[in-house]
Amino acid sequence: MEASDAPPADSIAVVGGVYHERCMRPRWREIFGSAGRAASAIAAMQGAVELHGYVDAHGAEVVTQRAVFSTTPMAIRTKEASTAVAFDYHHGLETPRIYGVAQPLPEIEVSARHIVRFGMLEGDARVHGDRVVYDPQNAQNPRPFHENGSTARELALVLNQHEASLMTGKTDVPVEEMARELLQTHKASVVVIKRGPRGALVFDGTNVHAVPAYRSQEVWKIGSGDNFVAHFAHQWMQRGRTPAESADLASRATAFYCETRSFAAPESLAAFNPPAITVSERYAKGWRPTVYLAGPFFTLAQLWLVEQARGNLRSMGLTVFSPYHDVGLGSADDVVSKDLDGIRRADFVFAIGDGLDSGTIYEIGFARALNKPVIVYCENESEENKKMIEGSGCTLTKDYVGAVYQAVWLAAGL
Template sequence: MILIKLTGGVYYEQCMCPSWQELFGSGGRAATAIARLGGHVVLDTYADRTAEAILRQRAVLEGFTVATHAITQSLHFRYTHGLAKPAIHPTPETSSTPFRITAENMVRFGLLEGDCVVNARNAVYDPQSSRHPVPFHENGSTAERLALVLNRGEAEALHGSDDLSAADLARALSESQNAEIVIIKMGPAGALLLHDGQSHLIPSFVTPQVWKIGSGDVFVASFAHFWLEEGLTPLKAAMEASRATAYYCETKGFASKAELETYYPAAASLPKKSRVVSPPLVYLAGPFFSLAQLWIVEEARDRLLEMGLKVFSPIHDVGHGPANEVVQKDLDAIHDCDLMLAIGDGLDAGTIYEIGYARALKKPVIMYVENESEEDQKMMAGSGCTLTNDFVTAIYQTAWMAAEL
């Protein structure tokens, strides 16, 4: 029997919209993901007494083993939405005594409450910090074969540069971190895998809903299972991990091996090379006459920019003013844009007009609307707009559609 030992945080998690509350963290989620795929996993983590009790019940149900190291209070992560940066309570203090694990196969996530020194033959490492990612070997950890799995922000921070392509960044990290495999996750653009000096693009998969909290944990865990337990090549393991992650994003659940064998969502289009130099332009339509309206526009704009898209936002790029000063500038921007993301709640007259104008020009429109009736959405639905009632899904659908243009 091939066994994976795993270390990672176990945290209370709460999301405001959509409403959700669970105990997972990277360690708890990864253990569940591996066990659900039929893998054998032992989780070492820090936990308070309540978290330990919940975790042990889950371990019995899911079929993994858990060893806990006592702390006074497990951390709480609170998210406004699935792409928001969480508020963490209490303030993490790395005061717990580090523990050591020796294993044939190891998955190590960065920890907030303490540290784990790993001695492994094969190791998969996710630093879990875009600000101060810690190199795998810095605490004395060793591995004969090391796979780094990290997002673009973590990769740039670990390398100390943000001016490299993903492929060049992966090569630099492979050399500096002595890693056989480097995977850089890039959200809706998929991931880049470097192995044996060759880089490969791993697509994400288009899903009707996108639940992002913990999706990176599921990718890491699934990759480790397919690479270390199933013996797949790194490329095949990453492809399977991407599908398992899509299943999680669509359902908020964990795929069994049987479920994954029948789950084949469409692969998202990979961004065209020309679009790397000149990204698609998104027209961000929505009302901006109250703090709540301004907040959601700001959130949407920031998330789109993070994904590498260009954004025209009337409030940011034109501002308030009389019709003869602002209307033509907005209409010109709709002509220039590649697609539109519209915030539809409130049925703001200006936003509805902008949607109709964009569709008359045959521009793709994604409409995020939670609180309006089916009757009020009829014209948008009937004119070919893509409608969703979930903020994160709207952002991802915009990025996926932009990649097709």
């Protein structure tokens, strides 16, 4: 679908994927994708925006209606796709199952003053702008911005640390060195590298600025990176703020998005004052704590969740001691002393509380008796059944992804 009306002078052209998204827990059925979400986030901040991308017939109807009800101009300039691309998740930390990607579609070309370009699955976009923000969104092979002929007078690269490592070919070097190399070899004016609980590093060619990550009560992970890019672009392009100021406001807005699953407006963002995540000196220097994973593993469902938690915690850089994996099954004489030694050696405990498994409850109590921090993910038990756990100083959450992030934030501060 094309629109012919001229955009406002400060409008941002957002180019990227418009995808169907489905998550089992928490339940989520929406059509956003990187470009659709970023355009909505900019519009919520009262920034004029154009949405460019490929979209199927149903998706086109949804984004058109969303634009109609937007209080800020949102022009829809999408190209028709015959199939819908869909992302399926069990939870927000899972690598999604992706459906509907067929043969590459014809390249999109966009020329505008301000542009946000995302990497896409079903095609490519060649863009030409004065100020451009580029997020390659590719965990295996992030493509350089200029590779397809795209141009920018001022280019800002927004990457996570893994993408920065892939694009520089370097792993065991300071992030500052990666940023400087990206600035030079990719002809960028600004490089923003996101570093998880350590926040983001912003390099503008002269100075390096550290921007903190901010804590949220819950964590809705899907699309949080899109939201960061949108707010960075809005502040840098439409509000005239410095890259460091723009990244800090984007970090705050991302915490708002993670906590509410909604887009911040100027008033709500101004009133939102989340605490910055504290990072200890030894964590910043590379030390990582050990977490004891407590939880029942006697049914397929229980084992699946233990595997998920172990994998997610390890992917966040933590060392995990799991009784199932590191001790195994056996009699009380075989396993109990080894399990308790694991708690003694661990820095804190991550516990799966649903089902009120007696062994898990004992492990929680044993850890608290040793004054070790405990994060408890417990979604389905009554307040009465959780009273002792909560009252003993554990961090208790009903949100699985939020529980994992609580563990990572705790680890960063130890």
